[in-house]
Amino acid sequence: MPVAPYISELMSSSSFIRKMFEEGMQLKARFGADKVFDFSIGNPDLEPPRKVKDMLRELATTEKPSLHAYMPNAGYPETRAAMATKVSREQGVTVEGTHVIMGVGAAGALNSVFKAILSPGDEVLVSAPYFVEYTQYVRNHGGILKTVPTKADFSLDVEGLEKALTVKTAAILINSPNNPTGKIYSQADIRNLAGALDRFRATSGKTVMIVADEPYREIVYDNRAVSPIFPFWADSVICTSFAKNLSLPGERIGYTAVNPAASDAALLVDAIIYATRVLGFVNAPATFQRIVAECWDEPVDYSSYEVRRNCLTENLTSAGIEYAEPEGAFYLFCKVPAKKGADAAADDAAFCDHLKKYRILGVPGRGFGKPGWFRLAYCVSLESIKGSKSAFAQAMSEWN
Ligand SMILES: Cc1ncc(COP(=O)(O)O)c(C=O)c1O
Structure with missing residues:
Protein backbone atom coordinates (compact mmCIF):
# COMPACT_ATOMS: atom_id res chain seq x y z
CA MET A 1 0.00 0.00 0.00
CA PRO A 2 1.54 3.37 -0.98
CA VAL A 3 0.24 5.26 2.07
CA ALA A 4 1.85 4.60 5.44
CA PRO A 5 -0.68 2.78 7.68
CA TYR A 6 -0.30 5.29 10.52
CA ILE A 7 -1.03 8.16 8.10
CA SER A 8 -4.16 6.36 6.87
CA GLU A 9 -5.27 5.97 10.45
CA LEU A 10 -4.56 9.60 11.34
CA MET A 11 -6.33 10.80 8.22
CA SER A 12 -9.53 9.05 9.19
CA SER A 13 -9.43 10.02 12.85
CA SER A 14 -8.26 13.62 12.78
CA SER A 15 -10.04 15.57 10.11
CA PHE A 16 -13.42 16.49 11.60
CA ILE A 17 -13.12 20.15 10.65
CA ARG A 18 -12.09 19.56 7.05
CA LYS A 19 -14.74 16.87 6.67
CA MET A 20 -17.46 19.27 7.85
CA PHE A 21 -16.09 22.03 5.62
CA GLU A 22 -16.29 19.74 2.59
CA GLU A 23 -19.76 18.52 3.51
CA GLY A 24 -20.78 22.16 3.84
CA MET A 25 -19.63 22.86 0.30
CA GLN A 26 -21.68 19.92 -0.98
CA LEU A 27 -24.77 21.02 0.95
CA LYS A 28 -24.41 24.57 -0.38
CA ALA A 29 -24.14 23.29 -3.96
CA ARG A 30 -27.31 21.26 -3.38
CA PHE A 31 -29.52 23.66 -1.41
CA GLY A 32 -27.97 27.10 -2.05
CA ALA A 33 -25.44 28.90 0.14
CA ASP A 34 -28.08 30.86 2.06
CA LYS A 35 -29.87 27.67 3.10
CA VAL A 36 -26.86 26.18 4.88
CA PHE A 37 -25.68 27.38 8.29
CA ASP A 38 -22.04 26.53 8.00
CA PHE A 39 -20.26 27.08 11.32
CA SER A 40 -17.58 24.50 10.56
CA ILE A 41 -14.36 26.38 9.80
CA GLY A 42 -12.50 29.44 11.06
CA ASN A 43 -12.25 31.13 7.68
CA PRO A 44 -12.59 34.84 8.52
CA ASP A 45 -15.12 36.62 6.30
CA LEU A 46 -13.95 40.22 6.83
CA GLU A 47 -12.13 41.51 3.77
CA PRO A 48 -8.40 42.20 4.23
CA PRO A 49 -7.59 45.92 4.73
CA ARG A 50 -7.69 48.07 1.58
CA LYS A 51 -3.96 48.71 1.80
CA VAL A 52 -3.30 44.98 1.37
CA LYS A 53 -5.16 44.97 -1.92
CA ASP A 54 -3.56 48.24 -3.07
CA MET A 55 -0.10 46.88 -2.39
CA LEU A 56 -0.90 43.63 -4.13
CA ARG A 57 -1.99 45.57 -7.23
CA GLU A 58 1.13 47.69 -7.12
CA LEU A 59 3.45 44.72 -6.64
CA ALA A 60 1.79 42.88 -9.50
CA THR A 61 2.58 45.65 -11.96
CA THR A 62 5.97 46.89 -10.80
CA GLU A 63 8.96 46.18 -13.02
CA LYS A 64 11.39 46.02 -10.09
CA PRO A 65 13.71 43.04 -10.63
CA SER A 66 14.00 39.97 -8.37
CA LEU A 67 10.67 40.46 -6.63
CA HIS A 68 9.99 36.74 -6.89
CA ALA A 69 13.46 35.44 -6.20
CA TRP A 296 0.64 44.66 10.00
CA ASP A 297 -0.61 47.73 11.85
CA GLU A 298 -3.55 48.61 9.60
CA PRO A 299 -6.63 49.26 11.71
CA VAL A 300 -9.25 46.52 11.47
CA ASP A 301 -12.70 46.74 12.99
CA TYR A 302 -13.47 43.40 14.64
CA SER A 303 -16.70 44.65 16.24
CA SER A 304 -18.84 42.73 13.76
CA TYR A 305 -17.52 39.48 15.27
CA GLU A 306 -18.85 40.65 18.61
CA VAL A 307 -22.24 41.46 17.06
CA ARG A 308 -22.30 37.99 15.54
CA ARG A 309 -21.24 36.35 18.78
CA ASN A 310 -24.11 38.10 20.54
CA CYS A 311 -26.61 37.07 17.89
CA LEU A 312 -25.52 33.43 17.92
CA THR A 313 -25.49 33.22 21.71
CA GLU A 314 -29.03 34.62 21.76
CA ASN A 315 -30.14 31.94 19.30
CA LEU A 316 -28.58 29.22 21.41
CA THR A 317 -29.97 30.55 24.67
CA SER A 318 -33.45 30.61 23.22
CA ALA A 319 -32.99 27.08 21.88
CA GLY A 320 -31.76 25.93 25.31
CA ILE A 321 -28.14 25.15 24.37
CA GLU A 322 -25.43 26.04 26.90
CA TYR A 323 -22.11 27.55 25.81
CA ALA A 324 -18.95 29.17 27.17
CA GLU A 325 -18.97 32.93 26.49
CA PRO A 326 -15.97 33.64 24.21
CA GLU A 327 -13.60 36.41 25.29
CA GLY A 328 -11.79 36.46 21.94
CA ALA A 329 -11.41 34.68 18.57
CA PHE A 330 -14.64 33.75 16.74
CA TYR A 331 -15.61 30.35 18.09
CA LEU A 332 -18.41 29.34 20.37
CA PHE A 333 -17.86 26.16 22.34
CA CYS A 334 -21.20 24.64 23.29
CA LYS A 335 -22.35 21.83 25.50
CA VAL A 336 -24.12 18.97 23.76
CA PRO A 337 -27.60 18.97 25.31
CA ALA A 338 -28.80 15.91 27.14
CA LYS A 339 -31.55 14.07 25.35
CA LYS A 340 -35.01 14.57 26.76
CA GLY A 341 -35.38 12.67 30.01
CA ALA A 342 -31.62 11.95 30.25
CA ASP A 343 -29.10 13.60 32.58
CA ALA A 344 -25.77 13.37 30.84
CA ALA A 345 -24.69 15.24 27.73
CA ALA A 346 -25.27 13.13 24.66
CA ASP A 347 -22.73 12.03 22.11
CA ASP A 348 -21.16 15.03 20.36
CA ALA A 349 -20.76 13.34 16.96
CA ALA A 350 -24.40 12.18 17.09
CA PHE A 351 -25.54 15.70 17.95
CA CYS A 352 -23.52 17.24 15.08
CA ASP A 353 -25.07 14.65 12.75
CA HIS A 354 -28.49 15.62 14.08
CA LEU A 355 -27.76 19.34 13.45
CA LYS A 356 -26.85 18.49 9.87
CA LYS A 357 -30.45 17.49 9.22
CA TYR A 358 -31.31 21.16 9.81
CA ARG A 359 -28.36 22.16 7.64
CA ILE A 360 -26.37 23.40 10.63
CA LEU A 361 -22.70 22.44 10.54
CA GLY A 362 -20.66 22.33 13.73
CA VAL A 363 -17.61 20.33 14.77
CA PRO A 364 -17.77 17.64 17.50
CA GLY A 365 -15.79 18.47 20.63
CA ARG A 366 -13.90 15.16 20.51
CA GLY A 367 -11.97 16.70 17.60
CA PHE A 368 -10.60 19.18 20.17
CA GLY A 369 -10.02 16.64 22.92
CA LYS A 370 -13.34 17.47 24.63
CA PRO A 371 -16.18 15.05 23.90
CA GLY A 372 -19.63 16.18 24.98
CA TRP A 373 -19.14 19.62 23.43
CA PHE A 374 -19.25 21.04 19.92
CA ARG A 375 -17.76 24.10 18.23
CA LEU A 376 -19.47 26.72 16.09
CA ALA A 377 -17.28 29.15 14.10
CA TYR A 378 -19.26 32.38 13.77
CA CYS A 379 -17.12 34.12 11.15
CA VAL A 380 -20.09 33.83 8.79
CA SER A 381 -22.63 36.45 7.72
CA LEU A 382 -24.98 37.93 10.29
CA GLU A 383 -27.87 36.98 7.98
CA SER A 384 -26.81 33.35 8.17
CA ILE A 385 -26.61 33.52 11.97
CA LYS A 386 -30.02 35.16 12.15
CA GLY A 387 -31.38 32.56 9.74
CA SER A 388 -30.07 29.73 11.93
CA LYS A 389 -32.31 30.66 14.87
CA SER A 390 -35.32 28.64 13.80
CA ALA A 391 -33.07 25.78 12.64
CA PHE A 392 -31.52 25.51 16.13
CA ALA A 393 -34.96 25.71 17.74
CA GLN A 394 -36.32 22.96 15.50
CA ALA A 395 -33.22 20.79 15.95
CA MET A 396 -33.63 21.06 19.73
CA SER A 397 -37.35 20.30 19.67
CA GLU A 398 -36.61 17.10 17.76
CA TRP A 399 -33.60 16.02 19.85
CA ASN A 400 -35.00 13.11 21.79
C1 LIG B 1 -5.13 27.88 17.21
C2 LIG B 1 -4.68 27.85 15.81
N1 LIG B 1 -3.38 27.74 15.56
C3 LIG B 1 -2.91 27.69 14.30
C4 LIG B 1 -3.75 27.76 13.23
C5 LIG B 1 -3.18 27.71 11.85
O1 LIG B 1 -3.12 29.02 11.37
P1 LIG B 1 -2.49 29.35 9.94
O2 LIG B 1 -3.59 29.30 8.96
O3 LIG B 1 -1.91 30.71 10.11
O4 LIG B 1 -1.46 28.33 9.68
C6 LIG B 1 -5.13 27.87 13.43
C7 LIG B 1 -6.06 27.90 12.31
O5 LIG B 1 -7.26 27.87 12.42
C8 LIG B 1 -5.61 27.91 14.76
O6 LIG B 1 -6.91 28.02 15.05
Missing part, protein backbone atom coordinates in the same frame (compact mmCIF):
# COMPACT_ATOMS: atom_id res chain seq x y z
CA TYR A 70 14.73 33.31 -3.31
CA MET A 71 15.73 35.29 -0.26
CA PRO A 72 17.40 34.40 3.06
CA ASN A 73 15.44 31.49 4.59
CA ALA A 74 14.41 33.62 7.58
CA GLY A 75 12.75 36.21 5.33
CA TYR A 76 13.42 39.77 4.19
CA PRO A 77 15.36 41.77 6.79
CA GLU A 78 12.87 44.67 6.55
CA THR A 79 9.91 42.32 7.14
CA ARG A 80 11.66 40.73 10.11
CA ALA A 81 12.35 44.21 11.49
CA ALA A 82 8.68 45.21 11.09
CA MET A 83 7.55 42.03 12.89
CA ALA A 84 10.05 42.79 15.66
CA THR A 85 8.42 46.20 16.16
CA LYS A 86 5.03 44.48 16.44
CA VAL A 87 6.27 41.84 18.89
CA SER A 88 8.14 44.41 21.01
CA ARG A 89 4.91 46.36 21.36
CA GLU A 90 2.86 43.27 22.26
CA GLN A 91 5.39 41.73 24.62
CA GLY A 92 6.76 44.87 26.25
CA VAL A 93 10.30 43.59 25.60
CA THR A 94 12.70 44.83 22.92
CA VAL A 95 12.91 42.30 20.12
CA GLU A 96 15.17 42.75 17.09
CA GLY A 97 14.51 41.57 13.55
CA THR A 98 17.20 38.95 14.07
CA HIS A 99 14.89 37.20 16.57
CA VAL A 100 12.14 36.79 13.98
CA ILE A 101 11.79 34.00 11.43
CA MET A 102 9.08 34.43 8.81
CA GLY A 103 6.94 31.31 8.46
CA VAL A 104 4.30 29.71 6.28
CA GLY A 105 1.32 30.62 8.46
CA ALA A 106 1.15 29.83 12.15
CA ALA A 107 1.01 26.15 11.20
CA GLY A 108 4.31 26.38 9.33
CA ALA A 109 5.85 28.41 12.14
CA LEU A 110 4.82 25.81 14.76
CA ASN A 111 6.19 22.97 12.64
CA SER A 112 9.52 24.77 12.24
CA VAL A 113 9.73 25.33 16.00
CA PHE A 114 8.89 21.71 16.86
CA LYS A 115 11.35 20.45 14.26
CA ALA A 116 13.99 22.64 15.89
CA ILE A 117 13.38 21.69 19.52
CA LEU A 118 12.03 18.12 19.68
CA SER A 119 14.03 14.94 20.04
CA PRO A 120 12.26 11.62 19.48
CA GLY A 121 9.97 10.80 22.42
CA ASP A 122 9.89 14.35 23.80
CA GLU A 123 6.58 15.50 25.18
CA VAL A 124 4.69 18.71 24.55
CA LEU A 125 1.97 19.59 27.07
CA VAL A 126 -1.20 21.31 25.96
CA SER A 127 -4.39 22.26 27.75
CA ALA A 128 -7.46 20.49 26.40
CA PRO A 129 -9.61 21.47 24.57
CA TYR A 130 -7.06 22.46 21.93
CA PHE A 131 -6.65 23.03 18.20
CA VAL A 132 -6.77 19.54 16.82
CA GLU A 133 -3.85 19.84 14.38
CA TYR A 134 -1.39 20.19 17.28
CA THR A 135 -1.25 16.42 17.66
CA GLN A 136 0.19 16.11 14.18
CA TYR A 137 2.42 19.19 14.37
CA VAL A 138 4.17 17.59 17.35
CA ARG A 139 4.11 14.07 15.99
CA ASN A 140 5.59 15.23 12.67
CA HIS A 141 8.84 15.79 14.55
CA GLY A 142 8.93 12.69 16.74
CA GLY A 143 7.20 14.29 19.71
CA ILE A 144 4.15 13.27 21.73
CA LEU A 145 1.36 15.70 22.55
CA LYS A 146 0.20 15.19 26.13
CA THR A 147 -3.07 16.81 27.18
CA VAL A 148 -4.05 18.28 30.53
CA PRO A 149 -7.67 19.36 30.95
CA THR A 150 -8.37 23.03 31.60
CA LYS A 151 -10.44 24.05 34.59
CA ALA A 152 -14.21 23.88 34.15
CA ASP A 153 -14.30 27.53 32.98
CA PHE A 154 -11.62 26.66 30.35
CA SER A 155 -8.91 28.64 32.12
CA LEU A 156 -5.43 27.13 32.49
CA ASP A 157 -5.07 24.49 35.17
CA VAL A 158 -1.56 25.47 36.17
CA GLU A 159 -1.39 22.88 38.96
CA GLY A 160 -2.48 20.16 36.55
CA LEU A 161 0.17 21.24 34.05
CA GLU A 162 2.82 21.30 36.76
CA LYS A 163 1.92 17.75 37.81
CA ALA A 164 2.21 16.57 34.20
CA LEU A 165 5.80 17.82 33.78
CA THR A 166 8.39 15.08 33.38
CA VAL A 167 12.00 14.95 32.25
CA LYS A 168 10.63 14.26 28.79
CA THR A 169 8.68 17.54 28.65
CA ALA A 170 10.26 19.80 26.06
CA ALA A 171 7.54 22.44 25.79
CA ILE A 172 4.16 23.71 26.90
CA LEU A 173 1.99 24.88 24.04
CA ILE A 174 -0.53 27.58 24.89
CA ASN A 175 -3.12 29.19 22.67
CA SER A 176 -4.83 32.37 23.84
CA PRO A 177 -7.40 33.48 22.74
CA ASN A 178 -8.18 29.84 22.45
CA ASN A 179 -9.57 27.81 19.61
CA PRO A 180 -12.14 26.29 20.33
CA THR A 181 -13.21 28.01 23.58
CA GLY A 182 -12.45 31.71 22.95
CA LYS A 183 -10.86 31.82 26.43
CA ILE A 184 -8.08 34.32 27.11
CA TYR A 185 -5.58 33.05 29.67
CA SER A 186 -5.06 35.57 32.47
CA GLN A 187 -1.74 37.23 33.16
CA ALA A 188 -1.81 35.74 36.66
CA ASP A 189 -2.05 32.25 35.15
CA ILE A 190 0.86 32.94 32.78
CA ARG A 191 2.93 34.19 35.70
CA ASN A 192 1.99 31.12 37.78
CA LEU A 193 2.85 28.84 34.90
CA ALA A 194 6.28 30.46 34.71
CA GLY A 195 6.61 29.90 38.47
CA ALA A 196 5.79 26.21 37.99
CA LEU A 197 8.39 25.87 35.25
CA ASP A 198 10.94 27.59 37.44
CA ARG A 199 10.28 25.15 40.31
CA PHE A 200 10.49 22.26 37.88
CA ARG A 201 13.83 23.49 36.56
CA ALA A 202 15.17 23.85 40.11
CA THR A 203 14.35 20.22 40.93
CA SER A 204 14.94 18.50 37.58
CA GLY A 205 17.54 20.70 35.92
CA LYS A 206 15.32 20.72 32.85
CA THR A 207 14.21 23.89 31.06
CA VAL A 208 10.81 23.69 29.42
CA MET A 209 9.96 26.08 26.60
CA ILE A 210 6.67 27.95 26.33
CA VAL A 211 5.42 27.95 22.75
CA ALA A 212 2.59 30.50 22.45
CA ASP A 213 0.38 30.11 19.39
CA GLU A 214 -1.33 33.48 18.99
CA PRO A 215 -3.16 33.91 15.69
CA TYR A 216 -6.19 35.39 17.50
CA ARG A 217 -4.27 37.89 19.68
CA GLU A 218 -5.96 40.93 18.14
CA ILE A 219 -9.50 39.56 18.10
CA VAL A 220 -10.74 40.24 21.63
CA TYR A 221 -14.00 41.49 23.12
CA ASP A 222 -14.85 44.07 25.79
CA ASN A 223 -11.38 45.68 25.55
CA ARG A 224 -9.68 42.61 26.97
CA ALA A 225 -5.94 42.24 26.52
CA VAL A 226 -3.90 39.12 25.87
CA SER A 227 -1.04 38.68 28.32
CA PRO A 228 2.51 38.82 27.03
CA ILE A 229 4.73 35.79 27.63
CA PHE A 230 8.29 37.06 27.18
CA PRO A 231 8.52 39.09 30.42
CA PHE A 232 7.51 36.04 32.48
CA TRP A 233 9.47 33.17 30.95
CA ALA A 234 12.73 33.61 29.06
CA ASP A 235 12.64 30.31 27.20
CA SER A 236 9.66 31.18 25.06
CA VAL A 237 8.66 31.73 21.47
CA ILE A 238 5.58 33.23 19.84
CA CYS A 239 4.20 31.61 16.70
CA THR A 240 1.51 33.45 14.82
CA SER A 241 0.15 34.53 11.46
CA PHE A 242 -1.96 37.11 9.66
CA ALA A 243 -4.59 34.48 8.82
CA LYS A 244 -7.19 35.72 11.28
CA ASN A 245 -6.40 39.36 12.14
CA LEU A 246 -5.88 40.49 8.51
CA SER A 247 -8.10 37.75 7.01
CA LEU A 248 -5.28 36.23 4.94
CA PRO A 249 -5.46 32.50 5.76
CA GLY A 250 -4.96 31.38 2.17
CA GLU A 251 -1.80 33.44 1.74
CA ARG A 252 0.14 31.43 4.33
CA ILE A 253 2.05 34.21 6.02
CA GLY A 254 3.19 34.15 9.62
CA TYR A 255 6.27 34.22 11.81
CA THR A 256 8.02 33.00 14.93
CA ALA A 257 9.56 35.42 17.40
CA VAL A 258 12.18 34.06 19.79
CA ASN A 259 12.49 35.68 23.21
CA PRO A 260 15.87 37.48 23.12
CA ALA A 261 16.38 36.33 26.74
CA ALA A 262 16.03 32.62 25.83
CA SER A 263 19.00 30.40 26.58
CA ASP A 264 21.07 30.11 23.40
CA ALA A 265 18.61 32.40 21.60
CA ALA A 266 20.87 32.80 18.56
CA LEU A 267 21.26 29.03 18.20
CA LEU A 268 17.50 28.55 18.55
CA VAL A 269 16.88 31.16 15.82
CA ASP A 270 19.38 29.38 13.56
CA ALA A 271 17.71 26.02 14.23
CA ILE A 272 14.26 27.41 13.34
CA ILE A 273 15.67 28.91 10.14
CA TYR A 274 17.27 25.57 9.31
CA ALA A 275 14.00 23.74 10.04
CA THR A 276 12.08 26.15 7.79
CA ARG A 277 14.48 25.27 5.00
CA VAL A 278 14.64 21.52 5.39
CA LEU A 279 10.91 21.10 5.94
CA GLY A 280 10.63 22.32 2.38
CA PHE A 281 9.05 25.67 3.17
CA VAL A 282 12.39 27.26 2.17
CA ASN A 283 10.96 30.70 3.01
CA ALA A 284 7.61 32.35 3.65
CA PRO A 285 5.82 33.70 0.54
CA ALA A 286 7.71 36.69 -0.85
CA THR A 287 4.87 38.95 -1.93
CA PHE A 288 3.03 38.65 1.36
CA GLN A 289 6.22 39.26 3.33
CA ARG A 290 6.37 42.61 1.56
CA ILE A 291 2.72 43.27 2.26
CA VAL A 292 2.69 42.44 5.97
CA ALA A 293 5.82 44.53 6.51
CA GLU A 294 3.67 47.54 5.57
CA CYS A 295 0.20 46.43 6.64
